[in-house]
Amino acid sequence: MAKKKITQSKKETLDFTKYIRWFWILFLCGIIANVLLFLFASWGFLGEMPDHTKLENPETNLATEIISSDNQTLGKFYFNDNRTPVDYDELPQNIIDALIATEDVRFYEHSGIDGRGTLRAISKLGSGGGASTITQQLAKNLFTKKVSKNIIERLSQKVREWIIAIRLERQYTKEEIIAQYLNIVDFNNNADGIRSAARIYFGKEPMELDIKESAMIVGMLKNPSLYNPRAHKNPVGTKNRRNVVLAQMSKYDKLSESIKDSLQNTELDLNYSPESHREGIATYFREYLRSFMKEWTNKEENKKPDGSKYDIYSDGLKVYTTIDSRMQQYAEDAIAQHMPRLQAEFDNQNTPDRNKTAPFLDLTKAEETKLMNDGMKRGERWRILKNQGKSDKEIRASFQKPTAMKVFKWINGKPGEVDTIMKPIDSMRYYKSFLRPGMMSMDPLTGHVKAWVGGMNYKHFQYDMVKQGKRQVGSTFKPFVYATAIDQLQFSPCDSFPRTQITIEANKFGNPEPWTVKNSDGKYSGKQTLKDALASSTNTVTARLMNEIGPQPVVEMAKKLGITSEILPVPAIALGTPDISIYEMVAAYSTFANKGVYNKPVMVTRIEDKNGTVLYQFKPESKDVLSEEVAYVTVNLMEGVTQAGSGKRLRHNSDWLAKSSVYKEVMTGYPYELKNPIAGKTGTTQNQSDGWFMGMVPNLVTGVWVGAEDRAAHFKSIHYGQGASMALPIWGLYMKACYADKTLDVSDGKFEKPSELNIDIDCEARDEGDIGGTLGAEDEIEVDF
Template sequence: MSSENKPTAAVPELSYRQQHKKSFKRILRWIWGIFILGFVSVFSLFAYLSTQLPSFDQLENPQLRLASEVYSSDGELLGKYYIENRTLVTYDSIAPAVVNALVSTEDARFYSHSGIDPEALARVLVKTIVFQQRNAGGGSTISQQLAKLLVGRPDTRGMGSVERLWTILQVKLKEWLTAVKLERSYTKKEIITNYLNEFDFLYNAHGIRSAAETYFQKKPSELTIPEAAMLVRMLKNPALFNYRRDMKKALKGREVVLKNMQMAGHITEADYHKYRKEKINKGSFQVLNHNEGQATYFREYLREYVKEVLSRPENLKPNGEAYDVYRDGLKIYTTIDSRAQRNAEQAVWDHLSEHQEKLFKHWKDWNMIDPPIGYSKYNPWTYKTHKNTEAEIQLRLRALDRLIWNSERYQAVREDYLKTAAKYELRDVDISRLQTLERANKKRSKKEQAEAVLAGWEKDGYATKKQIVLYRDLLKSGKWETIKGEYQELLKYMQTPVDMRIFAYQKNGEHWGPGTKDTLMSPLDSIRYHRMFLQTGSVSIEPQTGHVKAWVGGIDHHYFKLDHVSMGGLYVHPNKQRPGQTYTKAGRQVGSSMKPFLYALNIDLRGYSPCYEVEDVKITIEKGYGDFGLIKNWTPKNANGKYSGQRLTLTQALRQSLNSVSAQLMKDLGSTERFRSFLHEAGIDTAKVPASPTICLGTPDLTPLEMAAAYCIFANKGIYNEPVFVERIEDRHGNLIYNSADQITQQVLSESSAYVMSQMLKSVQAGAPGFQGIKSTYGGKTGTTNFQADGWFMGVTPNLVVGTWVGCDDRFIRFRSLRYGQGGSMARPIFQNVLRYLEADEAFELDTKAKFPEPERIDREMNCLKYAQFGRGDTFDEEGEDMTNQDEIYNQDYDDLEAAEAPKKQPKKKPQQPPSNEEGSR
């Protein structure tokens, strides 16, 4: 039989049990596979997410997020520098009420769970998800909420539903992992502290400390139970439960927290009802910013100074990076005394608020629209005398144009108005030049017509060839008429009154202070109005240490940003200036306040007594004389143009501030170098002091800071101490970064010469009005520059030197009267106020019995009756100026002004010759 016909063996069928067993094994393999895959997937997911968790270092050292704090020498917080206004606090510095409110409201089982609360999660699952109960409460613990702040929530807008779900799942898992990690590594107190330090309470209040300061002007340790309850409710939603936005919701939210505290046993039911009715003081709210508080100008200056200090190689971090003043949580301990600062600011406001009224009256047409050129009475921008040229007036008007162009209102609408100008990419200065060319074409002289002007611009490099071609084409094509019309419409807008808020002095009780006023005013008038204000730079220094105790850089930092103590620049002692760094070369002319340095140098070199006699006669330093390098003779004049011919003591000559005597003392030196070297030793940057004999009359532009530091030598035995603003800087852990140990100290004058000068300065001010009732020993010197653009007073006491400048930012806005514009009227009253207020401030404890240091042996005669027959006394008039002092000589311009304002029957004063613009220091 063939194999093909052989019968096939029957295959037995599997039993049901066998088939079920085989299927079970297959299913079991699938289950195990899914389980293992799921386990591996979950493990991999957790492993992956764990690599993205915030490190513990990020919690303990939240770099790039901590505010640096500035402290006064008496322990007051002056201000902060920050990107986020956050200052870390410890658990012990938080009021217990805050902790109790937080735990009872946000996480009742906080002390028993390990980061995740299963009971809370179950409640969320059943009540919130299954039964859709919105008020069932959340499931996040305090640890999870801290983890949420550290992990952060991504923006899911624009994502699909699957992507959004996956993103949220990842974030939640990260939060859980981080919460568990926190619980394993930190105590419960540390978790609470870090959470409160991290939270953003809005209004730039990052963390519990800033929140307590912003909403209640308190420290966290001072918060009451109702205040703590309100802040804790804000943790739920700082915008919803914020009393600044919705008082009713804030009170309702606070009530919820108080009820939770009652249920947890932290307060009684009676306490609950009492606290829920307590009102919130909205007046305690204060957004912390750089324009508020004390020493605003100093803090702004200090910001740049600290940056410079921290950039030095010796002050870098161990890794070579520079500390960040905005993020590294530094502690900056300054020499400023908050009590001296407060009184110095008040001294400025009380005097200048009164003196400002006189200036507005002086220029009562300050806001006249388009006054004619040469309008010489009441408008400072067009005021003209026989000494002014039309070009000078045009410079004033161009300066006003630049202020208009740079104003926010002008910039906000410029593109809307100047559409044609925009097509040709014309700047505002280009439009101004086209106006100049148009005026030139209207003049008769061919030399002054537009083509001649364009040729001059091209020759001088004032305009490029491309610009000149454009100007010529616009004038010829007629497009200029369109541009001019648009520009005129824009200026018309700037001249249209609108509602605005402006600076104005306000009286509070007996004293004045900066404030605001709502008014209807055009943007142009607003610009001119704010330029009319007298500004000041006043700095107080302790002569024995060089420590700066008060710094008033202006009248209100919110409206007037320029710091007039440093004149907007960074001061570093000349010997410490580094190559490549830029330091201030700005300043204002110091006038006769420079003269005591010249007297001091001659007294020191020659051993003069203050009774040494000099003649008030005409002095000439001839061309080629000594090492002055003059190319022509120089003969300074006294302010009245006269010389008495009398023999006067040095004290009398300094008191009368005679230019003739200063010229003689300068001539005796034989060159300017001795004087410039002396000034350098006294801390003045001689790069700003020209090698010209005119410096003896105060022609250099210097700052109040430089001058005050140099004057300290007269009260400190002739020793110069470099001014110090910062005692030390520490990192957030208290490690020292910088201190003032490298302060420059050097003997500039002999002790005897310093004592002579202190007595002379004391005598110069003896009998001056305004000092009535002041107990302290004092002296000083005024300074007034040409046309009263600058008024100075350098006040000296045994323990404090106060240097003060007063003037307007535009030098042509000034008093035309020496009666009001001299240093004795503008600046000296500030010094007098400082002394008066400090003496009355018991907290400051000014030593009113202190005397200028007297050397053990005085090597020159101080008694002029013994030295020689005393010639005469000096008397002051009712306005406080020496009757023989050049500062009492009135300007020709002011005589005209007074005559115009006087009744018709009143005879005009006979005009006197104005002081020389060349010599001009008073």
């Protein structure tokens, strides 16, 4: 019996030993399987794994950044990823504290994988939260990205993330991992990476983010779509998630309890500043720059070392421009302040009871129909439907069907848009009723363009009136005639000429017919000095100068001044018949301010790659055009325009504007009171279709144009339709803002006088019978064509 019990005990022991053996076999097999799993994953059998080179240089799309001369970001070029990386030292401590307290509290203790967190997640089957470290999340964002719903594939992805995380920890410091992670995250609304998120949601650079702003951004990391403050009419969820982050910061002693409680009771306080191609500052300039960059990347000498072209949307280039963000903003503000007022008066004159063909004037029904038909064929709608194979008849019919659309509108003095239902043909007429501005400002000494405004709203008016658009320049062309006469015949501003009518005979200068010139005010008696004639824009005096020198020398002078547009050598150019861009006019006028030296406008100073290597450095292009003496005398002539001509209102205060019977509806509220030396010229073309003002101080030349898309849309009267009331106010508002900003160095001094000046500019008192002299308020209504 005892023997049987012993035998049974041995058998039970043997059975137990078998279980232990199988346990260790399975355990060892599990270890081997896991080792093999990780080995296979590291060898790439479970999916592509990044090598050392890819870990060193992860493939991420980086936007090209456009940087102003005062080191502000004007905008970016990108397709899908609006990402501009920042270094760790550009991050505030509060965002680092928020990130670690919320996402990976043991970040500085592990080497890529948090063992405790992983075991917790396994034991709770993921119900207690994930175990991904910041490094693992970086690995996922960089190399595995899309999460599979298949359990086996997801396990494979997780293994790869673990291996990559360990490798990243070996490759980078903890600080570099934090920076990379925050740079790679998509925060929605084109906010790719921490820098874009800070700028778009709060209008700040990352270093400027305060605690609650940092907490909101870190809170979005859990689910950027769910906790997107723009996705909810009442962003309660985003605020609650932010408060969770604040609580975590308090829990881990990164924030006191009292501060936490205080911040949790605050609102999100967003300052939403979208970064899109059609919104933000300097939109027209940025579009010009896009063309510049595409042209630059296509040149053989600008290729990458491997022979491929740079991609302006993904290679992270930095483009340093001459635009000053402060001056650009003042320019845009000046346009936004003046244009709604001017537009309101224009609309008032074009109500159906006042103008049955509004916004057009002086058109027959046939001319109006042709204008609209031509507009249809030039439009985007026609092009798209034509590409779809639609017939002309079908396309025309589509213009008569009411369609839901957003249209531009001035709202409380600011550019905006409204939802409406309108026939496309009616929307064409609606947009043709808007007066449009163009403006460029340039430092004549360097050629650096400081401000560029091609219109009032790029989203709805995409034609750039700085460089693309060319319009008749009116009397702003006259200084070229005067400068040629001074250069060739040594005329003085004090030389007098009769105001009487003049006819340039047929065949002289190739003129096919006699050309009789009239003055806009109908006055022809007496004489005027050249200075007074330019100030009052007397056409007959300018024509007499043209009769003396001929049109060909004037054309040659304009070409030397940088005008590239076609100018026919006929006498009529004296009154500004050529179509010229603002870009060309500003550069030409800058030659006068720069003592006769022409500087080609500069917009880009250098281009760098993402590593800071300089790829392009601009080389100034300049040439001597006039003697310093002739340039100074021409400037002196143009100073008369703001002393006694149509530009004199730049000197006036609000009392004068209140008393003036003319312009007060549009001009009230514009007390410029500029007392410094200013040279300039107004310009108005036939039928008030184009209004110009070119204004100069010693280190800044600015040109402004205002007009409608079609010349048939214009003011009825010269009171509102001349350059002095359409364009000059924008110049005055802009300069007043520039002078108010003491961080800018805009000159308020005199134009430098040459050491040797042989031409007399100190004119004696005029006879009472002459029409020169100081003009009164009503006399300032001189038509500049």
